[in-house]
Amino acid sequence: MQFYSTNNKALRVSFQEAVFNSLPQDKGLYMPEVIPQLDPYFIKNIQQYSLQEIAFTIAKAFIGNDIPDADLKSIVDDAINFEAPVKFLDAETAVLELFHGPSYAFKDFGARFMSRVMGYFSKQGEQLLDVLVATSGDTGGAVASGFLGVEGTRVTILYPKGKVSKVQEEQLTTNGQNIRALEVEGTFDDCQALVKEAFNDPDLNNALRLTSANSINIARLIPQTFYYFWTYAQLKSQGMDEIVFTVPSGNFGNIGAGLLAYKMGLPVAHFVAATNVNDTVPRFLQHGIYEPKPSVQTLANAMDVGNPSNWVRIQDLFGQDLDQLKAKVSSYTYTDEQTLEGMEELFQKYKYVACPHTAIAYLASKAYRNEHPGEYASVFLSTAHPCKFPEAIKPEVFQHVALPDGASALAEKEKQAVEMPVDYKTFKTYLLVNN
Template identity: 90%
Template structure:
């Protein structure tokens, strides 16, 4: 399989090059030259396969012979070694729990798969691989734990000072070894801009072997399709066939993976993008004008993105046909006050403790059903464990959180960070001096 840039479909690179280059020089994003179509028999009988078997089938469709089959199976089995269960709140509404990995967030799927792909290819070279990543919260912890101790790699994580939760900060700043954290005096969009500028700096790329661990990297996007297929397998085993997915959306990589799964043949009735007040995409769907704006800090900090990078991939999937895209994608936006009410409602009605992002997805799933009644299964994604957001959840609700194994041990570790202004020259100097 070859990959092209969303800004230049004539460009063709290998999977390995797309993974390591991360961002094409023309500042587009890599996409597969052909959307692989899965065997209809596989889809029709998907409930007969394990999660790992489903993941391997999808990965093989994208990667082909670039990685031998036995090696790819080993990568998948090592990376995807935790569950993603659908738990039904009632007969028609289920929550897909994606927080059972080591960092308690959905980004473990992409980060662990990508780290092992990069580690596999890095064995073929002798230059240290420098992984740059910007995070609004969960990506940093997932990448830190995914790459921790991976030979031949060094990770530099940029995060906005004062705009991530305590647990999120502990996960990305207390590891040491090959993981470095930069505390940026700005927003997530500022962090992301610094990373993108680094990838397009010829001098810096001549000195360092740079790659990205953000969702702009195609190796992050592919594994996120796995759990959409796995969800459908779980639904089919219960006799359900029609599904609407509601996805909390910030940088739009997660829902982009869902739409990619749909294009591969996954039967999905509709997608709903649930956002906080960072509503660039909802405004676009309403007006047809894509107008990014500065991000606004909210309780759902992982969604505080004013200019979602992955939106170009979604438009590319639909060949820039906005009417076709709007036929498959709806969006709803919620304030912090509504988010708090959503968390309270989930606990009062179902005794379910949810993080702010999950609550926003729940609210949007209910709004879509009210607007579109039907017999379909409504599955909303829970993207992070509530233990990561003690400051954002009402105390009377948070008191019912059951901490996952290892969460308490985090608090005893020492924070290791370097503060950085929003200045590219300073960032570049740091990378070169600390090489």
């Protein structure tokens, strides 16, 4: 399988090159030259397979012989060593819990798989691999956990100062070893712009071996398809076939992976993109004009993205046909006040404690069902453990949160972060001087 740039389909590279280069020189994003179609027998009998078996089958469809089967199986089994259960709140509504990995967020799927793929392809004696990542909250923690101690790699995480939760910041800044954190005086969009400029800087690329761990990297996107197929397997084992997925959306990599799974043959009735007031995509779906705006800080900070990178991949999947896209994807937007109401409703109605992102997905799933009643399972994605957002959850509700292993120990670790202005020259100098 080769991969092309969304800006130039004639540009083709191998999977290995797409993983390490992350961003094509023409500033597009890599996509597979062909969307692999899974065997209909596999889909029909998917409930017979484990999460790891499903993940291997999907990864193999993209990677082919670039990684031998035995090695790819080892990568999958090591990376995806935690569960992603579907829990029904009522007969029609279910939540897919994606926070059971080591960083308590859905991004463990992508970050752990990618780190092991990079480790596999890296050759002993090669130049140190510098992994750059911008985070609005959860990506950084997952990448830090996934790459911590991986030989031949050094990770630099850029995060917006004062715009991530306390637990998220602790996950970013208390690792040491090969993990560095930069506290940027700006927004996530500023952090993302610095990273993208670094990849397009010839001088920096001559001095350093750069790659990205953001969802712009195709090795982040592929493993996120795993849990959509796994959800279908869990529902099919209960005799359910029709699914509507509601996905909390910021940089649109998560729902992009779901749409990629749909294009591979996963039967999905519809997708709902749930956003906070950073509503660039909902406005585009409504008016047909793509008009990014500076991101606004909200309680659902991991979704505070004003110019989502992965939207170009989604448009590419639908051949730039807005009508086809709108037929498969709906979108709803919620304020912080509404988000708090959603968190309260989930607890009062179901005794379910949710993070702000999950609450937004719940509200959007409910809104879609009210407008489109029918016989289907409404599955909304819970992308982060509520323990990461104590500031957003009422104390009398937060006391019901069971802390995962290791969460309470984070506060005892020393913060290690370097403050950084929104200035590319300063960022470039930091990377070169601290090489």
